Every structure is written in C-alpha cells, then in structure tokens.
Amino acid sequence: MKYALTVNGEPREVDVAPGTPLLWVLREQVGLKGTKYGCGVAQCGACTVHVDGKPARSCVLPVEEVGARAVTTIEGLSGPVADRLRAAWRSLDVPQCGYCQSGQLMTACALLTEVPKPDAEQVEHAMAGNVCRCCTYTRIRRAIGMAAEEGGAP
Amino acid sequence: MAPVSRRLFLKSSAAVGAGLVLGVHLPMPDKGFAAAPEAPPQPDLYNPNAFIRIAPDNTVTLLSKHIEFGQGPYTGLATLVAEELGADWGQMRAEGAPGDLVYQNIGRGMQLTGGSSSIRNSYLQMRRIGATARAMLVAAAAKQWEVPAVEVLVDKGVLTHSSGKKATMGELAEAAMALPAPAADDVKLKDPESFTLIGRELPRLDTPAKLDGSARYTIDVDRENQVVAMIERPPRFGAKLTGFDEGAAKRIPGFVAAKEVPGGVAVYADGFWPAKMARHALNAQWDESGAEHADSDQMIERFKAKLGEAGKPAADRGGADAVLDKPAEGDKVLTADYVFPYLAHAPMEPLDCVIERTADGGVEAWYGAQAPTIDQMAIAKVLGVPLDKVKINVLFAGGSFGRRAQGDASLAVEAAQLLASAPEGRPVKLVWTREDDIRGGYYRPLYVHRLEAVVRKNEIAAWRHRIVGQSIFAWTPFPEPKDGIDPTSVEGARNLPYGINDFKVELTTEKIGIPVLWWRSVGSTHTAFSTETFMDEVLAAAGLDPVEGRLAMLAEHPRHAGVLRAVAELADWGKGAPAGRAYGVALHESFQTYVAEIAEVSLDRSGMPKVHKVYCAVDCGVAVNPNIIAAQMEGGIGYGLGAALFNAVDVVDGRVVQRNFDDYKPLRMGDMPEVSVTVVKSGEAPTGVGEPGVPPVAPAVANAFARLTGKRVRHLPFARALGGA
Numbered sequence: 078m079k080y081a082l083t084v085n086g087e088p089r090e091v092d093v094a095p096g097t098p099l100l101w102v103l104r105e106q107v108g109l110k111g112t113k114y115g116c117g118v119a120q121c122g123a124c125t126v127h128v129d130g131k132p133a134r135s136c137v138l139p140v141e142e143v144g145a146r147a148v149t150t151i152e153g154l155s156g157p158v159a160d161r162l163r164a165a166w167r168s169l170d171v172p173q174c175g176y177c178q179s180g181q182l183m184t185a186c187a188l189l190t191e192v193p194k195p196d197a198e199q200v201e202h203a204m205a206g207n208v209c210r211c212c213t214y215t216r217i218r219r220a221i222g223m224a225a226e227e228g229g230a231p
Numbered sequence: 232m233a234p235v236s237r238r239l240f241l242k243s244s245a246a247v248g249a250g251l252v253l254g255v256h257l258p259m260p261d262k263g264f265a266a267a268p269e270a271p272p273q274p275d276l277y278n279p280n281a282f283i284r285i286a287p288d289n290t291v292t293l294l295s296k297h298i299e300f301g302q303g304p305y306t307g308l309a310t311l312v313a314e315e316l317g318a319d320w321g322q323m324r325a326e327g328a329p330g331d332l333v334y335q336n337i338g339r340g341m342q343l344t345g346g347s348s349s350i351r352n353s354y355l356q357m358r359r360i361g362a363t364a365r366a367m368l369v370a371a372a373a374k375q376w377e378v379p380a381v382e383v384l385v386d387k388g389v390l391t392h393s394s395g396k397k398a399t400m401g402e403l404a405e406a407a408m409a410l411p412a413p414a415a416d417d418v419k420l421k422d423p424e425s426f427t428l429i430g431r432e433l434p435r436l437d438t439p440a441k442l443d444g445s446a447r448y449t450i451d452v453d454r455e456n457q458v459v460a461m462i463e464r465p466p467r468f469g470a471k472l473t474g475f476d477e478g479a480a481k482r483i484p485g486f487v488a489a490k491e492v493p494g495g496v497a498v499y500a501d502g503f504w505p506a507k508m509a510r511h512a513l514n515a516q517w518d519e520s521g522a523e524h525a526d527s528d529q530m531i532e533r534f535k536a537k538l539g540e541a542g543k544p545a546a547d548r549g550g551a552d553a554v555l556d557k558p559a560e561g562d563k564v565l566t567a568d569y570v571f572p573y574l575a576h577a578p579m580e581p582l583d584c585v586i587e588r589t590a591d592g593g594v595e596a597w598y599g600a601q602a603p604t605i606d607q608m609a610i611a612k613v614l615g616v617p618l619d620k621v622k623i624n625v626l627f628a629g630g631s632f633g634r635r636a637q638g639d640a641s642l643a644v645e646a647a648q649l650l651a652s653a654p655e656g657r658p659v660k661l662v663w664t665r666e667d668d669i670r671g672g673y674y675r676p677l678y679v680h681r682l683e684a685v686v687r688k689n690e691i692a693a694w695r696h697r698i699v700g701q702s703i704f705a706w707t708p709f710p711e712p713k714d715g716i717d718p719t720s721v722e723g724a725r726n727l728p729y730g731i732n733d734f735k736v737e738l739t740t741e742k743i744g745i746p747v748l749w750w751r752s753v754g755s756t757h758t759a760f761s762t763e764t765f766m767d768e769v770l771a772a773a774g775l776d777p778v779e780g781r782l783a784m785l786a787e788h789p790r791h792a793g794v795l796r797a798v799a800e801l802a803d804w805g806k807g808a809p810a811g812r813a814y815g816v817a818l819h820e821s822f823q824t825y826v827a828e829i830a831e832v833s834l835d836r837s838g839m840p841k842v843h844k845v846y847c848a849v850d851c852g853v854a855v856n857p858n859i860i861a862a863q864m865e866g867g868i869g870y871g872l873g874a875a876l877f878n879a880v881d882v883v884d885g886r887v888v889q890r891n892f893d894d895y896k897p898l899r900m901g902d903m904p905e906v907s908v909t910v911v912k913s914g915e916a917p918t919g920v921g922e923p924g925v926p927p928v929a930p931a932v933a934n935a936f937a938r939l940t941g942k943r944v945r946h947l948p949f950a951r952a953l954g955g956a
Contacts, residue, residue, distance in 0.1 A: 111444015120892035151444035173301025175441030176629025212869025214903035
C-alpha cells in the first residue's frame with residue numbers, strides 16, 4: 078500500500094504493508110535511523126517521535142493511522158527549545174551509550190514546549206515512559222531543568 | 232575519514248583497517264573454534280600509525296581498541312594520547328578500531344573489552360603512542376626547518392620554533408611518516424604534575440552524534456541487497472526443531488525465505504517488520520524431550536539444600552570451621568541465607584550483527600563486537616574462511632553490561648550461520664527482538680549463599696561463606712580452573728578485605744543447561760550484597776557502628792578505608808539521615824577500583840524502599856576524566872538499584888517467564904535517586920569505572936531498609952521479598 082507522509086516537513090511517499098509500524102517506515106523506507114527500536118511494545122520510548130508536535134511511540138503506531146499529520150524525528154527536531162535542550166545535554170554530557178537519547182530528547186522537547194517550567198513531578202511524569210538502561214536519569218533531569226531555566230519567564 | 236595517503240604512516244605499519252588478523256593462541260583446547268595457527272609475529276602495540284590518524288585539517292583521530300558503549304573509552308583513550316602528543320582537545324576525534332591483534336588487550340593476547348579494563352590497560356600504552364607521535368612530528372619539523380629538535384615546541388596541536396617557524400600537526404604528518412619511529416627508550420612520558428588534559432572534565436567526543444540521530448549503531452547499518460534475519464528460537468533451551476510450516480509466512484509481503492539453522496528457524500525478509508510478522512506466522516514444532524526443564528524455584532530449593540554441606544574451599548585461613556562447630560560460652564552465632572535470581576542484561580539495543588561475504592572470498596561484519604578476536608575465530612570456523620579474511624568493524628553498541636562479552640562468540644556464530652544459509656548469499660542483518668533478548672538466556676546466574684559468623688567479645692571470631700550456583704566460565708572456551716573454583720563465582724567474597732583471622736569461603740558449582748554470562752560487575756553482583764549486608768548484621772550484634780566497625784578491620788586496606796571515610800564525610804554519616812529516612816552503607820572493591828556508597832532511604836506507600844539519594848566515594852587511581860567517572864558511578868548505581876528492586880528472570884519447567892520491559896521492569900526516572908560522587912585523589916595507576924559503581928548500591932539500600940523497618944531482605948529482588956510490592 079502507498080502512504081503519503083509528511084516527515085520533518087517534507088512529503089514522503091512510502092509503499093509498505095498496512096499495519097507496519099511508523100518506526101520501521103521511518104527507519105527502512107524513509108532512511109532516518111535516529112529513531113530507535115528498543116522493545117516494540119511502547120514500554121521504553123526509544124522510538125519516540127512527534128506526531129503533530131505530540132510525543133508518540135512509533136513502534137506501535139501503524140503507518141495508516143498517521144494520515145496527514147506532521148511527523149518529526151530527532152533528525153528534524155529544531156527550534157529554540159530543541160537548541161536549549163541539546164546545549165544542556167552537551168554541557169552535562171548526558172549520553173552514555175546514547176541509544177535511548179533520541180527518544181529522551183523528543184519527549185523532553187514536547188514537555189518544555191507545552192510546559193516551559195515544569196516542576197520535578199511534571200518532569201518525572203512526562204519522562205516516565207523513556208527508559209535509559211545506562212541510567213543517565215540524574216543528568217536528564219538536570220539538563221531539562223537547565224534548558225527550562227534558560228528559556229526565561231514562561 | 233582522512234585520505235589514506237595523508238595518514239601518519241610508519242614504515243613498519245601493520246595494515247590498519249585492512250582486517251589483518253593474525254592467528255592467536257587461546258586456551259580453548261576442547262571447546263575451541265579452531266586450532267590456532269602458527270604463533271604469529273607480535274604486532275607493535277605502540278605503533279602510532281595503528282592508533283592515531285592525523286589529517287591535513289589537523290584533526291587527530293584515535294582508533295579505540297575498546298568498544299564504546301557509554302563507559303567512555305573514546306574520550307578516555309583520546310585524552311591519554313592527546314596529553315602526550317601535545318594536541319588541543321578540539322582536534323581530537325575517535326572511532327572504533329577494527330578487529331586486529333594490534334588492538335589487543337595487553338596481557339590478554341586478544342582484543343576485548345571487559346573487566347573494567349580499558350583505562351587500566353591503555354594508560355601507559357596510549358600515552359607512549361602519543362609521545363612517540365609527538366617525537367616524530369618534532370623530528371619532521373626540525374628536519375624541515377633545519378633547527379635542533381630540542382628547540383621545537385609543541386603546544387595545542389601546533390609546532391613552533393623561536394625563529395618564527397610554525398606548522399600544524401596536520402601539515403607535518405606526511406613528513407613525519409617518512410621518519411623512523413624513535414626507540415622506546417628515547418620516548419619520555421610527562422611527569423603527572425605537568426598534565427594539562429588528564430584529570431580535566433573534558434567533554435565527551437561521542438556526545439554530539441548522540442544528540443541528533445547521527446550516531447551509527449549496528450541496527451542502523453544498511454548493506455546493499457541486505458536481508459533482515461530473525462530466528463525462531465526453541466521454547467526451552469536445548470529443544471530440537473522437528474519441523475515448521477512456512478505457508479502462512481510466505482503470504483507476508485517482504486518475506487524472502489525460512490531455513491533451518493542450528494539456532495532454530497531463520498526467517499529472512501526485506502525489513503524488520505516483515506521478518507517479525509513472518510516469524511510469528513511460522514508454525515515451528517520442537518522435540519522437547521531432551522530439553523532443559525530446569526525450574527528456578529526448584530533450583531533455589533535444591534541449592535539451599537546444598538548449603539548444609541561443605542563446598543570446595545575458595546579461601547581458608549585460620550580455623551573458621553572449628554570456631555563455628557564449637558562456639559564458646561557467650562558467643563553470638565549468626566546465620567543468614569541469600570537468594571539471587573537470574574538476571575538479564577537488557578541493554579537498550581538488543582543483539583544484532585550485519586555480515587556479508589566479500590569479493591576476495593572473505594567475510595566482513597559490522598556490529599558492536601566486544602571480543603573481536605574470539606569472534607573472528609568463530610566466524611572463520613563456521614564459514615570455512617581464512618582467519619585473515621574475516622574483517623570486523625566495531626561500532627557503537629547501545630549498551631551491553633556484559634551481554635556482548637561472549638566467550639562462546641554466540642552472536643558471531645549465529646550471524647555466520649545465517650550468512651551461510653542466506654538466500655542467494657545476500658548480506659544479512661541479524662536482529663534480536665526485545666523478547667529474544669529477555670528470553671534468550673546468557674543470564675547472570677542464579678545463586679544462593681549462606682553466611683555464618685561467630686561474634687565473640689565484640690569481634691568477629693569466625694566467618695564462613697558458602698556459595699552455590701552455576702559457573703560462568705563453563706560457558707566460555709576458557710579452561711576450567713584447576714582447583715575447580717570459578718573465580719567469577721567467588722570474587723568479592725574470597726577477597727573480603729576485613730581483618731578476620733578465621734575465614735572460609737566455599738563454592739559448590741551446579742550444572743544447569745541455561746546459558747549464563749558475566750553481568751556488569753560479575754561475581755560482585757551477589758557477593759557484595761551478601762557480605763556487606765551480613766557485615767552490618769554482625770557489627771550490630773557486636774554493638775559496633777557500621778562505618779566505625781568496618782574501619783576498625785581495614786588497617787591493612789587503606790584504599791578501602793579511604794573511600795569509606797570519604798563517603799561517610801560526604802553524607803555526614805555521624806549526623807545521620809533526615810527524619811523519616813535512614814542511611815545504609817556498603818563498601819566493595821571490584822576490578823581494582825574501590826567504591827563506598829551510602830543510600831538514603833525511606834519507605835514508599837507500598838512498603839518498598841524509596842531511595843532518595845546515594846552518596847558515593849570512588850578511588851580508581853589517577854582520575855583521567857572525573858566527569859566520566861561520576862557518570863559511571865551514577866549509571867552503575869541506577870543499574871544495580873533497578874535489578875535489586877525489581878528484576879528476576881524466572882524459569883518454570885524450562886520456559887522463561889519474562890518477555891519484555893513490561894514484566895522485566897527497568898528502572899525509570901522516578902526511581903532514580905540523586906547521586907553525589909566524590910572522586911578520591913590518588914596517584915596510583917588508573918583503574919576502570921564501568922562496573923565498580925554497581926556492587927555497593929543494593930547492600931547499602933538493604934542496610935538502610937533494615938534500619939528503617941528491622942526487616943532484613945535476603946532474597947532479591949526487593950519487590951519479591953516484600954510480597955510483590
């Protein structure tokens with residue numbers, strides 16, 4: 078089946094079987110490898126992308142359900158919030174193995190876009206679905222705090 | 232990549248990146264992959280050309296002999312080189328070295344990453360390589376400028392002379408390559424007092440690529456005409472395939488083929504999803520009559536029954552048996568049994584490997600190879616190709632925690648077998664799903680322990696430690712130790728640092744058909760827990776403070792005592808935890824790195840420990856990069872805590888119960904404590920930090936939990952001991 082998608086602002090036509098999760102369409106048809114497979118059952122968040130700006134687990138999102146909505150991957154993540162998050166991630170050297178970090182940044186960016194100054198509970202709630210087996214969580218928390226701080230008054 | 236012609240090449244160069252693999256002697260007589268060919272000439276392990284590449288743009292790229300999966304060798308090894316080379320940190324880059332004996336772990340004769348050895352193993356080697364390259368660049372400049380070499384200065388990647396002459400390393404690299412390497416004796420290393428990079432919190436070289444999706448892992452590799460392969464594995468370890476029906480699989484778009492392979496049924500498809508769907512549609516049948524029917528609950532009972540008998544002595548000094556058998560009047564005798572479940576490593580990136588045949592009759596693979604030398608031998612044997620035609624490109628791995636450190640090369644063997652059966656000889660990308668990972672064996676073994684002690688007049692008069700469990704060594708090609716003691720079963724217990732005169736450690740090894748493997752910090756994953764929680768009980772019985780009591784027995788172990796004092800100061804142990812919370816302490820050395828941790832714990836509503844904060848003091852000798860050391864302590868604490876709180880792999884009648892992150896619960900952000908790390912200043916040779924942060928956290932939490940509740944948790948994980956809270 079052919080599907081017309083919008084990925085990182087560009088129209089993409091893909092030809093895959095119905096039911097194929099968006100994750101594999103992005104990775105194997107569109108060629109964007111930054112979005113990762115970790116569990117396949119929406120338990121780890123490594124596959125997090127934005128669909129119309131909201132975080133979504135692409136490993137359980139069938140391609141036919143995406144429709145005309147805008148898909149953003151780590152490769153297309155941009156703007157002032159993303160810039161601040163990346164700068165904070167860099168200054169704290171957050172990643173270890175790095176495999177989950179695309180998903181962490183996608184979720185963190187959606188959070189700060191919606192809630193510019195989240196409290197600790199809001200951060201933990203928003204980030205609860207993103208697993209890091211290296212357990213970089215303390216630095217992720219600090220980096221989100223730094224990026225929020227630098228965002229100025231809400 | 233810099234053009235090859237402009238590399239800093241030495242005349243004696245080994246073929247860097249050309250997959251030159253010489254034979255290697257591994258001690259694997261009965262269960263090995265291949266008889267080692269003739270003893271090869273030893274490669275020059277200090278050849279700058281093999282390890283660094285200086286490009287015309289003045290970038291310096293380190294080829295890391297150790298795999299990068301988060302523990303930091305790219306940055307650490309590049310720091311060592313840059314320090315002696317005189318490079319600016321901004322010049323430095325790093326990438327994985329390919330499989331080649333020149334990248335061997337010194338003293339082990341093969342290339343592998345493990346035992347928290349990267350910095351320990353590379354400290355002098357990488358510095359000498361940097362210093363050698365610097366000497367050659369200086370010689371090239373001196374020759375070109377017709378000035379004495381001693382007058383050439385090197386600073387931040389630029390060579391200068393008082394006459395005004397100036398050149399970058401990149402500009403001089405080609406001339407330097409034409410010169411002979413200086414004799415080893417002529418290469419002088421810096422005095423540590425004059426280090427400008429070692430000891431600084433330099434930014435990690437691999438961070439930027441991990442923030443924009445550009446970092447490349449095995450799962451991201453695409454070879455032309457590649458086919459994705461998955462294996463339908465037996466429902467029980469050791470079951471034999473009797474047949475399968477590919478009828479339904481054939482109707483899955485993208486399905487290519489299904490073939491029997493030694494590991495089960497290989498499904499080849501054009502993509503991950505078609506492969507997964509087709510595998511699901513296979514109707515594989517198995518003969519399970521000869522399969523493993525082990526049952527973890529029954530194993531626990533059986534192992535416990537063995538605790539009443541003496542095992543093989545792994546340590547025996549004084550007369551612990553005599554004291555325990557005939558306690559004196561007034562002695563306090565303490566006994567405690569412990570249970571440790573099977574654990575999966577569950578790295579974020581499940582196992583994967585890309586492999587293809589090359590035009591010259593060889594094989595090339597791309598993956599997170601943790602032990603390339605063993606894998607090369609395995610691939611050569613499976614595919615019948617010469618060892619020197621097996622090329623392994625070592626990529627980032629999305630974690631490992633021991634899962635990719637395979638003594639039996641099981642991943643490489645599986646990939647080679649899949650390539651052997653690949654339709655039309657297509658390149659193969661082998662992928663494991665998370666379910667394959669959790670259910671696929673190679674676990675931290677299940678162990679039970681018994682600890683017994685006699686407290687006499689506020690001193691420990693005897694200490695006896697019995698351990699029953701599987702041998703990890705038995706799943707490797709390495710020969711079993713002559714004394715019948717697998718050192719990885721008793722490490723951390725047999726070398727308990729406390730001054731106890733009558734001391735005995737015994738091991739009983741059980742054979743079970745469930746594959747086991749080292750798991751981040753290996754034996755210390757269980758020995759630190761039993762010894763450090765029991766020590767707290769014993770000290771309490773003797774009326775001693777957990778910190779003071781330990782310190783009193785560490786007179787001969789100043790580095791243990793040093794981290795214990797440091798963490799007590801950091802946490803203000805004397806003052807104690809805030810109201811409603813308790814402190815627990817634990818101390819453990821692993822891989823020659825000393826770590827003490829204090830956990831600050833309260834109870835959550837379900838009665839589980841809530842760990843608010845962990846204080847950590849680490850002594851790893853010279854601190855090459857304190858920020859990475861702290862990060863590894865933080866990560867190790869989280870990794871050890873998650874397993875202790877939540878994790879067990881259960882086997883019921885040979886079938887693994889858990890499947891994915893829904894029932895093998897990973898630690899999430901809300902459960903991660905704040906971590907405060909102090910790195911103890913030391914001039915000792917540096918040691919590793921990838922594993923040693925793990926062992927103390929679980930006993931520290933258990934000790935705090937006991938202070939809070941009076942309850943001793945001795946059966947991990949906590950969630951199970953506390954009734955599935």
